[in-house]
Amino acid sequence: MSISLQSKLPNVGTTIFSTMSQLALQHGAINLSQGFPDFDCPPELVDLVADAMRSGFNQYAPSPGLPLLRQKISQKTEQLYGHLANPDTEVTVTSGATEALFAAIAAVVQPGDEVMVLEPCYDSYVPAIELSGGVPVFVPLRFPDFSVDWQQVEDNLTEKTRLLIINSPHNPSGAVWGQTDLDELTRLTQKYPFLILSDEVYEHIVFDNQPHHSVLTVPALAERAFVVSSFGKTYHTTGWKVGYCIAPESLTTEFRKVHQYLTFSTATPLQHAIAAYLNNQEHYLTLPAFYQQKRDLFASLLQPSKFKLLPCAGTYFQLARYSQISDLTDVEFSQWLTKEAGVAVIPISVFYSQNVDHGVIRFCFAKKEETLRAAAERLCKL
Secondary structure, three states, X not given: OOOOOOOOOOXXXXXXXXXXXXXXHHHOOEEOOOOOOOOOOOHHHHHHHHHHHHOOOOOOOOOOOOHHHHHHHHHHHHHHHOOOOOOOOOEEEEOOHXXXXXXXXXXXXXXXXXXXEEEOOOOOHHHHHHHOOOEEEEEEOOOOOOOOOHHHHHHHOXXXXXXXXXXXXXXXXXXXXXHHXXXXXXXXXXXXXXXXEEEOOOOOOEOOOOOOOOHHHOHHHHOOEEEEEEHHHHHOOHHHOOEEEEOOHHHHHHHHHHHHHHOOOOOHHHHHHHHHHOOOHHHHHOHHHHHHHHHHHHHHHHOOOOOEEOOOOEOOEEEEEOOOOOOOOHXXXXXXXXXXXXXXXXXXXXXXXXXXXXXXXXXXXXXXXXXHHHHHHHHOOO
């Protein structure tokens, strides 16, 4: 007798990131699609992990995270944003930022609740909403600068709106919020009782001497927000999957109920290593300059090409129009570029619920200089 199975995520298949990376592998293409560095993390971090393992820190960590690491996160957050989070009741270490995003959504979204999503958006938001029984409400960012249309946000707020998901610096566009955005968001919180989920994983990759405007800098926002960060992005260790969430105690209590059944705890030696390495403030304070050099190099290398680059204020992603090269859809062009030009990229339409196609692709420039030069050489021949 056959068993019928109804998918909880019928619209989810293999991600575009896996598809393009596999295509790059098949065709020997330079992979500028998936968002991870092709260079090593600081060697001191590797030594610290090895030291922790040899010292016997190989069993379960406390579910909320090592107390020392939570304390260091709290201190760092206060120094950067003026927000003192209680490490015992308001900081939770997670197995990557994606786990934190899922746990936050699952903790507060009830069946029928509306969750506002500003798109294009990171691909984990909507499945988490749907698995929780929530209803995603999509509000497009303005093209081509990907700024927030605050009037449109307000027009879509209803009595059913439980959560607003925001992301700055923004993946995939590289747009960065200013103080005006925080002011507008604060204004809306004074009128409507929604919660906030702020994805701030690229907090240390903001360019041109601009600050990162964290939700944590505004007490009225921090008191109703989950703020998610990633050590993977900061320390070039995406494969370690270590992130964290800061939220007020009432929200953290519910967050940890979900977290303990998602992963229970995160790898213990990695937490010990990161706790020790957080003493090195220079690394994350110099990260903007480190990645700005790569952004500027890549832009200069592509200047002779037929690609038109969009502004990049943060993250390690560069968007580009390709209309002078092809009239293919962005998905078709990305596949063609991987097969024929030998450079793998990501089409932006996949970040929209309705696959809106602006004729724009995304490059990841978190790569070695020789990787960027080799890719640019191929791209400039088009």
